[in-house]
Amino acid sequence: MSMIAAFYGGKSILITGATGFLGKVLMEKLFRTSPDLKVIYILVRPKAGQTLQQRVFQILNSKLFEKVKELCPNVHEKIRAIYADLNQNDFGISKEDMQELLSCTNIIFHCAATVRFDDTLRHAVQLNVTATQQLLLMASQMPKLEAFIHISTAFSNCNLKHIDEVIYPCPVEPKKIIDSLEWLDDAIIDEITPKLIGDRPNTYTYTKALGEMVVQQESGNMNIAIIRPSIVGATWQEPFPGWVDNINGPSGLIIAAGKGFLRAIKATPMAVADVIPVDTVVNLTLAVGWYTAVHRPKSTLVYHCTSGNLNPCNWGKMGFQVLATFEKIPLERAFRRPYANFTTNNFTTQYRNAVSHRAPAIIYDFYLRLTGRKPRMTKLMNRLLRTVSMLEYFINRSWEWSTYNTEMLMSELSPEDQRVFNFDVRQLNWLEYIENYVLGVKKYLLKEDMAGIPEAKQHLKRLRNIHYLFNTALFLIAWRLLIARSQMARNVWFFIVSFCYKFLSYFRASSTLKV
Numbered sequence: 001m002s003m004i005a006a007f008y009g010g011k012s013i014l015i016t017g018a019t020g021f022l023g024k025v026l027m028e029k030l031f032r033t034s035p036d037l038k039v040i041y042i043l044v045r046p047k048a049g050q051t052l053q054q055r056v057f058q059i060l061n062s063k064l065f066e067k068v069k070e071l072c073p074n075v076h077e078k079i080r081a082i083y084a085d086l087n088q089n090d091f092g093i094s095k096e097d098m099q100e101l102l103s104c105t106n107i108i109f110h111c112a113a114t115v116r117f118d119d120t121l122r123h124a125v126q127l128n129v130t131a132t133q134q135l136l137l138m139a140s141q142m143p144k145l146e147a148f149i150h151i152s153t154a155f156s157n158c159n160l161k162h163i164d165e166v167i168y169p170c171p172v173e174p175k176k177i178i179d180s181l182e183w184l185d186d187a188i189i190d191e192i193t194p195k196l197i198g199d200r201p202n203t204y205t206y207t208k209a210l211g212e213m214v215v216q217q218e219s220g221n222m223n224i225a226i227i228r229p230s231i232v233g234a235t236w237q238e239p240f241p242g243w244v245d246n247i248n249g250p251s252g253l254i255i256a257a258g259k260g261f262l263r264a265i266k267a268t269p270m271a272v273a274d275v276i277p278v279d280t281v282v283n284l285t286l287a288v289g290w291y292t293a294v295h296r297p298k299s300t301l302v303y304h305c306t307s308g309n310l311n312p313c314n315w316g317k318m319g320f321q322v323l324a325t326f327e328k329i330p331l332e333r334a335f336r337r338p339y340a341n342f343t344t345n346n347f348t349t350q351y352r353n354a355v356s357h358r359a360p361a362i363i364y365d366f367y368l369r370l371t372g373r374k375p376r377m378t379k380l381m382n383r384l385l386r387t388v389s390m391l392e393y394f395i396n397r398s399w400e401w402s403t404y405n406t407e408m409l410m411s412e413l414s415p416e417d418q419r420v421f422n423f424d425v426r427q428l429n430w431l432e433y434i435e436n437y438v439l440g441v442k443k444y445l446l447k448e449d450m451a452g453i454p455e456a457k458q459h460l461k462r463l464r465n466i467h468y469l470f471n472t473a474l475f476l477i478a479w480r481l482l483i484a485r486s487q488m489a490r491n492v493w494f495f496i497v498s499f500c501y502k503f504l505s506y507f508r509a510s511s512t513l514k515v
């Protein structure tokens with residue numbers, strides 16, 4: 001019997017960010033391994049015209065929850081969606097709901113965050129710092145609380161090369177930032193943002209670091225732990241391989257490469273691709289929840305959930321395997337044949353952006369205009385290049401994350417728990433994982449039918465023929481222009497034509513002789 005699964009039985013668990021990528025997988029695993037848990041409270045806001053209930057209904061009816069619904073048919077009765085917007089004071093939670101949360105919650109998993117790299121400092125602080133502070137204040141009023149697990153990111157200290165499982169201080173106190181954002185106007189905030197974030201690449205990593213400091217400062221006598229996952233990717237094994245439902249991290253670029261939009265990317269092939277499957281993160285999170293509540297470590301422990309030091313893969317290998325998978329299983333309606341490579345310096349990157357990205361987009365938009373349709377490719381391409389430029393920081397560097405606490409926890413688990421809550425990435429076969437990831441992107445994110453593969457292959461053949469035709473036409477036009485202007489080119493042309501003619505005459509004469 002799994003001790004961790006048994007621990008969550010009968011518990012009331014509060015999850016923030018349950019509608020997100022990580023949150024959904026966390027909920028799924030909890031229901032699958034501890035179907036006797038009491039209730040999962042999820043803090044949800046209405047979104048895209050959907051009410052709370054509609055959002056929960058949509059999650060429960062997704063492929064991810066198929067197994068859970070078999071094992072635990074009353075799962076919908078065990079989810080209690082509570083209206084909450086983390087941008088508001090007290091999260092906008094009603095008095096009755098707040099009372100219930102305060103009196104019943106046993107465990108908190110705080111996953112909600114803004115993960116956008118281009119968010120304003122004001123919004124990122126509100127969500128990743130102030131909301132964390134408010135949640136901790138709520139948690140401190142919960143008499144039955146056993147553990148508070150905060151999800152941070154391995155990149156919260158990406159300004160360092162070697163990162164230990166400790167909370168590093170930020171130059172400016174989080175409280176000072178929160179206070180000053182209250183009275184500064186947006187223009188001034190935008191101006192001081194680069195100075196505040198310093199050598200971090202964006203407001204996301206900066207505010208996640210501030211969030212950790214807040215956790216440390218407000219921990220009081222609660223049992224708190226921080227988990228730092230690196231780049232969270234599709235599921236490895238559970239509930240099935242390859243599940244992914246958002247375009248963050250590598251997923252968006254995998255689509256862009258598969259559809260033939262992305263032809264070149266500035267990346268260091270030998271840099272470590274510290275991707276970690278989402279089910280591995282969830283298994284570690286649940287194990288940490290159990291350990292923190294049961295063993296009550298004296299201080300706030302930080303756990304790195306990374307792959308690089310135990311089972312490294314690099315961007316070169318990842319990119320190669322992504323493209324190799326698209327050879328066998330292409331995406332539907334590709335713009336061009338999937339073919340991409342890495343550039344290493346700014347000059348070649350600018351050149352490839354102009355020639356391989358912008359020029360085809362302009363030509364295609366011209367074609368759309370000619371055929372009476374609305375041009376859209378240039379806009380799409382500019383958006384892609386902007387996204388790529390924001391991710392470049394992470395694919396041109398390597399970091400070392402120590403994993404003492406994570407390895408210590410692994411050794412504390414019973415063999416059964418090591419199996420059920422497996423977070424040992426040494427067992428991960430990267431090539432298999434990447435192939436399943438790419439397949440998952442096709443099936444679960446793009447919702448493409450596997451029956452469409454022959455048609456997709458046919459489409460790629462047509463694209464190849466168009467590509468050959470286009471290149472031949474381009475060559476002939478360039479050659480025609482050249483021989484019209486240069487005597488030397490004309491001489492070369494005359495030489496080639498007469499050589500071919502002589503060769504053909506000789507061939508014809510000899511074959512005639514043989515007969």
Ligand SMILES: CCCCCCCCCCCCCCCCCCCCCCCCCC(=O)SCCNC(=O)CCNC(=O)[C@H](O)C(C)(C)COP(=O)(O)OP(=O)(O)OC[C@H]1O[C@@H](n2cnc3c(N)ncnc32)[C@H](O)[C@@H]1OP(=O)(O)O
Binds near residue numbers: 253320
């Ligand atoms: C040797 C051979 C070689 C061969 C080589 C071959 C190479 C080729 C192979 C290539 C593959 C292999 C290499 C891979 C490298 C990966 C690097 C990853 C590094 C990641 C590091 C992460 C580290 C940190 C980890 C963390 O700790 S945090 C988590 C990470 N955080 C992020 O990853 C957020 C980033 N993103 C943004 O920050 C915003 O996205 C922004 C970018 C500002 C844009 O922003 P914007 O332009 O506004 O675009 P969006 O609005 O966002 O979206 C635009 C459209 O997508 C739609 N859409 C938005 N959402 C979603 C959603 N959910 N689900 C579905 N759709 C969505 C939206 O509807 C809109 O569609 P539309 O409306 O146009 O129709």
Ligand SMILES: NC(=O)C1=CN([C@@H]2O[C@H](COP(=O)(O)OP(=O)(O)OC[C@H]3O[C@@H](n4cnc5c(N)ncnc54)[C@H](OP(=O)(O)O)[C@@H]3O)[C@@H](O)[C@H]2O)C=CC1
Binds near residue numbers: 023084110111228
């Ligand atoms: N994905 C990754 O690569 C990594 C993620 N992490 C961390 O893991 C955690 C989860 O990330 P992930 O699941 O990928 O992110 P998602 O963007 O998929 O999910 C974010 C969640 O936060 C919720 N949320 C955002 N704003 C609010 C708000 N104002 N009120 C209520 N809820 C809100 C979202 O709700 P809604 O659905 O309503 O928008 C969503 O449920 C984050 O803390 C992130 O920093 C760490 C390392 C890597």
